[in-house]
Amino acid sequence: MRPRVTGEAVEQGRLGERPLGRVGTTLDLRVDYQPPALDALSVDLGINYTGDRAARIDNSLFIPERATIDLGTRHRFKLGRSPAEVRAQIANLTNTFGWNVTGGGGFQFIPSRRFSLSLSADF
Numbered sequence: 001m002r003p004r005v006t007g008e009a010v011e012q013g014r015l016g017e018r019p020l021g022r023v024g025t026t027l028d029l030r031v032d033y034q035p036p037a038l039d040a041l042s043v044d045l046g047i048n049y050t051g052d053r054a055a056r057i058d059n060s061l062f063i064p065e066r067a068t069i070d071l072g073t074r075h076r077f078k079l080g081r082s083p084a085e086v087r088a089q090i091a092n093l094t095n096t097f098g099w100n101v102t103g104g105g106g107f108q109f110i111p112s113r114r115f116s117l118s119l120s121a122d123f
Contacts, residue, residue, distance in 0.1 A: 016059020021101035025051035025065075040077060046070035055101055066098040068110070084121035091116070 003022055009015040018024075027049040034042040048068050055061040072089035095113040102108050 018054040023053045043073045063099050068096050069093040079121045082121050087118045
C-alpha cells in the first residue's frame with residue numbers, strides 16, 4: 001500500500017504527498033533453529049527493516065530507512081518437576097540509531113542495544 005495525500009493543500013505546497021509517519025516498506029523476518037542433537041536448546045534471529053518516512057507534514061524532512069537485528073537463545077529444562085526455560089536476548093544487536101514519528105508529530109528515538117535474561121516455569 002502506498003497511501004498519498006491529495007487536494008488543494010498539496011497542490012499549493014502546504015502539505016506533502018506522503019502522510020506523516022507512514023512507512024512505505026516494512027520487512028520483519030524471524031528464524032528459529034533447534035539443533036537436532038540438542039533438543040533443549042534453540043537459537044533465534046530477527047531482522048526488521050523499516051523504510052523511510054515523512055517527518056514533517058510538508059515532506060521537507062524524512063526519517064531514513066533502518067534495519068535492526070535481534071539475536072536470542074533459550075534452553076528448556078526441568079526445575080524440580082516443573083518445565084522451565086531460561087531465555088537470553090540481545091535486541092538491536094548492531095546498536096542502530098534511529099527515530100520514530102509520534103502521533104503528535106514529535107520524535108522519539110528507537111531503543112539502543114539491550115540485553116534481557118528471563119526465567120519462566122510452569123508450576
